[in-house]
Amino acid sequence: MAKVKIMETILRDAHQSQAATRMKLEEMLPACPMLDKAGFYALEVWGGATFDSCLRYLNEDPWERLRALRKALPNSKLQMLFRGQNILGYKHYADDVVDEFCRLSIKNGIDIIRIFDALNDPRNIEQAIKSTKKYGGTVEAAFSYTTSKVHTIDYFVKLAQQYKDMGADIICIKDMANLLLPFDAYELVSRLKEKIDLPIHLHTHNTAGTGDMTNLMAIKAGCDIVDTALSSLGNGTSQPCTESLVATLKGTEYDTGIRLEDLSELAKHFDKVAKRLTDDGFLSPKVLKVNVNALTYQVPGGMLSNLISQLKQQKAEDKLQAVLEEVPRVRADLGYPPLVTPSSQIVGTQAVLNVLMGERYKMATKETKGMLIGEYGKLPVEPNPEIVKKVIGDAERITCRPADRLKPELDSYRKEIDKYFEQEEDVLTYALFPQLAIPFFQRRLAKSKGVDTTIYNKETQVHPF
Numbered sequence: 001m002a003k004v005k006i007m008e009t010i011l012r013d014a015h016q017s018q019a020a021t022r023m024k025l026e027e028m029l030p031a032c033p034m035l036d037k038a039g040f041y042a043l044e045v046w047g048g049a050t051f052d053s054c055l056r057y058l059n060e061d062p063w064e065r066l067r068a069l070r071k072a073l074p075n076s077k078l079q080m081l082f083r084g085q086n087i088l089g090y091k092h093y094a095d096d097v098v099d100e101f102c103r104l105s106i107k108n109g110i111d112i113i114r115i116f117d118a119l120n121d122p123r124n125i126e127q128a129i130k131s132t133k134k135y136g137g138t139v140e141a142a143f144s145y146t147t148s149k150v151h152t153i154d155y156f157v158k159l160a161q162q163y164k165d166m167g168a169d170i171i172c173i174k175d176m177a178n179l180l181l182p183f184d185a186y187e188l189v190s191r192l193k194e195k196i197d198l199p200i201h202l203h204t205h206n207t208a209g210t211g212d213m214t215n216l217m218a219i220k221a222g223c224d225i226v227d228t229a230l231s232s233l234g235n236g237t238s239q240p241c242t243e244s245l246v247a248t249l250k251g252t253e254y255d256t257g258i259r260l261e262d263l264s265e266l267a268k269h270f271d272k273v274a275k276r277l278t279d280d281g282f283l284s285p286k287v288l289k290v291n292v293n294a295l296t297y298q299v300p301g302g303m304l305s306n307l308i309s310q311l312k313q314q315k316a317e318d319k320l321q322a323v324l325e326e327v328p329r330v331r332a333d334l335g336y337p338p339l340v341t342p343s344s345q346i347v348g349t350q351a352v353l354n355v356l357m358g359e360r361y362k363m364a365t366k367e368t369k370g371m372l373i374g375e376y377g378k379l380p381v382e383p384n385p386e387i388v389k390k391v392i393g394d395a396e397r398i399t400c401r402p403a404d405r406l407k408p409e410l411d412s413y414r415k416e417i418d419k420y421f422e423q424e425e426d427v428l429t430y431a432l433f434p435q436l437a438i439p440f441f442q443r444r445l446a447k448s449k450g451v452d453t454t455i456y457n458k459e460t461q462v463h464p465f
């Protein structure tokens with residue numbers, strides 16, 4: 001058995017899962033020389049919610065963050081998370097936008113793109129796979145792991161075979177809610193290794209407290225790469241702790257080759273970052289508590305915090321248990337979508353509405369309607385016909401690949417931001433988050449002209465030059 005490889009998530013998913021993606025670039029860079037030499041297979045540095053958070057909260061150019069990390073990590077493979085046809089946003093984009101995003105991600109420093117679709121619809125990752133291969137990147141095709149009457153081991157093995165045929169270089173098991181239990185992990189990885197001659201990469205969390213055991217059983221079954229997070233932001237809703245796994249495997253046939261002493265030094269740095277995140281109110285001890293309810297309701301950590309926030313706004317926090325019980329019912333009604341962005345938000349919001357309205361589907365969100373119509377892709381199974389009738393009536397359902405209905409979009413985006421254009425990446429920033437991009441571009445322009453934005457007159461929209 002070859003040594004187990006580790007992808008470290010401290011620069012992306014670890015702080016996304018525990019601290020709302022609030023780690024700043026300036027907090028990452030001092031640790032980069034040590035991260036670069038530690039011996040990780042790869043570092044996850046981009047994608048997921050980082051793009052949104054950079055623009056919305058941190059006043060950072062996400063592309064500049066990527067370029068800075070690439071420069072600071074010259075010897076490391078850099079990996080990102082990519083939502084297939086959704087890219088990093090929350091809707092489907094035309095193929096030309098997907099292609100351009102892959103091109104510029106690779107140009108700016110990404111080596112490996114982990115591509116997934118919330119519904120596990122292979123059609124929704126097809127373009128991203130083609131484009132990643134086209135521009136010389138490594139394709140890690142991921143399926144969103146979940147459990148239901150249709151999500152069997154046979155289902156996932158068949159899906160992985162499809163991904164291989166589409167051009168995947170690596171197959172990833174994306175277990176976003178820590179639903180993959182240890183013995184199931186052993187069986188799933190064993191079957192994948194038996195049927196598919198590609199490296200297998202496992203991504204899990206430790207929400208339910210089983211992540212370490214799941215990683216270990218997967219490794220015993222032949223898993224090639226696992227995701228972990230340094231102890232400063234490891235465990236709980238994040239990934240299992242890096243140091244613990246490295247120590248467990250040391251001296252065995254699975255030895256990672258990573259030195260605990262180096263990890264200890266890295267942890268000292270990120271402990272300070274974790275303290276800042278705690279002091280600023282982004283990191284709560286609650287995210288480290290074992291939540292076995294995740295196995296029952298299949299609610300990932302981010303989705304849970306979202307539900308609580310929605311109920312707080314409605315002064316209905318006492319309804320949380322009822323909402324959690326409603327989530328599996330809504331999921332079954334909608335054809336058992338895995339609960340990952342954006343389907344987790346769709347199912348969660350609909351569950352909240354069903355409880356608060358006192359009648360199921362008395363009000364349905366446009367996203368729920370869109371999912372039933374087929375705007376997000378093919379559902380794992382046919383949704384409840386009674387609910388379909390109630391929510392969308394006789395509306396025509398989409399059976400083709402949703403992106404086939406979209407015309408090329410890049411040129412129109414370019415025209416819309418002409419007066420703010422400084423780099424080709426700006427077009428994509430605007431395409432994904434137009435409402436965030438314009439204020440960001442305005443601040444950038446003001447800064448370049450030496451304007452103090454703190455004295456900006458919002459009423460007249462004038463800077464006093």
